[in-house]
Amino acid sequence: MIKFLDLQEINISHQAEIEERLLRTFRSGWYLLGNEVRTFEKNLATYTGAKYAIGVANGLDALRLILRAYLELGIMQKGDEIIVPANTYIASVLAISDNGLVPVFVEPSLENYNIDISKIEEKVTSRTRGIMIVHLYGRAVFSEDLAAIATKLGLKLIEDNAQAIGAEWNGIKTGNLGDASGFSFYPGKNLGALGDAGAITTNDEELATTIRTLANYGSKEKYVNMYQGLNSRLDEIQAAVLDVKLQYIDTDNQRRRVIAKRYIDEIKNPDIILPHGPDDETEHVWHLFVIRCERRTLLQNHLTENGIQTLIHYPIPPHQQQAYQQFNHLSLPITELIHDQVLSLPISPVLTDSEVELVIDGCNTF
Ligand SMILES: *Cc1c(COP(=O)(O)O)cnc(C)c1O
Numbered sequence: 001m002i003k004f005l006d007l008q009e010i011n012i013s014h015q016a017e018i019e020e021r022l023l024r025t026f027r028s029g030w031y032l033l034g035n036e037v038r039t040f041e042k043n044l045a046t047y048t049g050a051k052y053a054i055g056v057a058n059g060l061d062a063l064r065l066i067l068r069a070y071l072e073l074g075i076m077q078k079g080d081e082i083i084v085p086a087n088t089y090i091a092s093v094l095a096i097s098d099n100g101l102v103p104v105f106v107e108p109s110l111e112n113y114n115i116d117i118s119k120i121e122e123k124v125t126s127r128t129r130g131i132m133i134v135h136l137y138g139r140a141v142f143s144e145d146l147a148a149i150a151t152k153l154g155l156k157l158i159e160d161n162a163q164a165i166g167a168e169w170n171g172i173k174t175g176n177l178g179d180a181s182g183f184s185f186y187p188g189k190n191l192g193a194l195g196d197a198g199a200i201t202t203n204d205e206e207l208a209t210t211i212r213t214l215a216n217y218g219s220k221e222k223y224v225n226m227y228q229g230l231n232s233r234l235d236e237i238q239a240a241v242l243d244v245k246l247q248y249i250d251t252d253n254q255r256r257r258v259i260a261k262r263y264i265d266e267i268k269n270p271d272i273i274l275p276h277g278p279d280d281e282t283e284h285v286w287h288l289f290v291i292r293c294e295r296r297t298l299l300q301n302h303l304t305e306n307g308i309q310t311l312i313h314y315p316i317p318p319h320q321q322q323a324y325q326q327f328n329h330l331s332l333p334i335t336e337l338i339h340d341q342v343l344s345l346p347i348s349p350v351l352t353d354s355e356v357e358l359v360i361d362g363c364n365t366f
Helices: 007-012 015-028 035-048 059-072 090-097 144-153 205-215 236-246 249-266 296-305 322-327 333-341 353-364
Strands: 052-056 081-085 102-106 128-134 156-160 180-184 198-202 219-221 289-292 342-345
Touching: 007 015, 015 035, 015 236, 035 052, 035 198, 035 236, 052 059, 052 205, 059 090, 059 128, 059 156, 059 180, 059 198, 059 205, 081 090, 090 102, 090 128, 090 322, 128 144, 144 156, 198 205, 205 219, 249 289, 249 353, 296 342, 296 353, 333 342
Parallel strands: 081 102, 081 128, 128 156, 156 180
Antiparallel strands: 052 198, 180 198, 289 342
16 A cells, blocks of 8 residues: 555654654753754754744644734734635634634635635735735745735735745745744644644744744743743654754655656546646645546545555635534635545655556556
């Protein structure tokens, strides 16, 4: 069976280095907000080019904390609207609604599955305070137009960078394109921890300080609480692992690009709609390789019978979830079509050439 994602293989490929850092952390006797977190934060900031990086407990918290900080700073008020792509993973939307803000869904482009930038402005109202862009499936979404809209209308540009660490737009890394960015290091992400972990990057010093304080019980000085904060800290152990793996992220992403290119060049089945690679390959880090097929269930069954595990990202869009009944009446046809047809093929830095060939054959024999 070709696994969709072989996490054991991915982590074992760095076993010696990871074990050494884990042992060092274990023996240090210091398990939260210490040297490992500081080192990783510094290296993540350097990697993305952003001035500040703050480690937190997970990717959802990273996004929640950014918006919470904007509320505490008076830049946003409860009831304000945040624009978000309708086909994103639920976490982007949860971060908005959890803060008493209102998600306003914008349809994606079928060309690249990212938010259709040309449809943003028509959704702006007097309550709009931000745009959350999501670099979905690992593909960076940005444009001069988008930056101009945000500047003109005074909107904060928040990146959900859970899926696209290492991607670039015009030589600028995701995580350094907007006003603030949330990262997830969930084990299955391109940079994955051995458990939950996340981070925020920003160039805004006041925002960085507020987020750091909020994530630590709203406290800068022990037992003195400025805000009704939360406990969302990155563990030393996770930071140690992430700091090792960060060194390999570009190599890992490059291997994903090679696999994606082979899929695009060699899958030749008229029933399968392949993703379009960007002209500039650095824009995509291929967190997921997502194809579309009208007969998705049959294709998935065919691949399973051929020993290939696939997944659906995602089967139900946020506006159709039971959790968001207030949005169930919305009609978002492009988003709904995507959710009916998408299927993700295996892609990872440890997928071998012969496995890649089997996936290609599996698709071509459907
Ligand atoms: C994974 C993911 C998140 C949430 O990250 P967690 O670490 O699982 O909380 C947010 N947004 C997107 C697009 C994701 O893929």
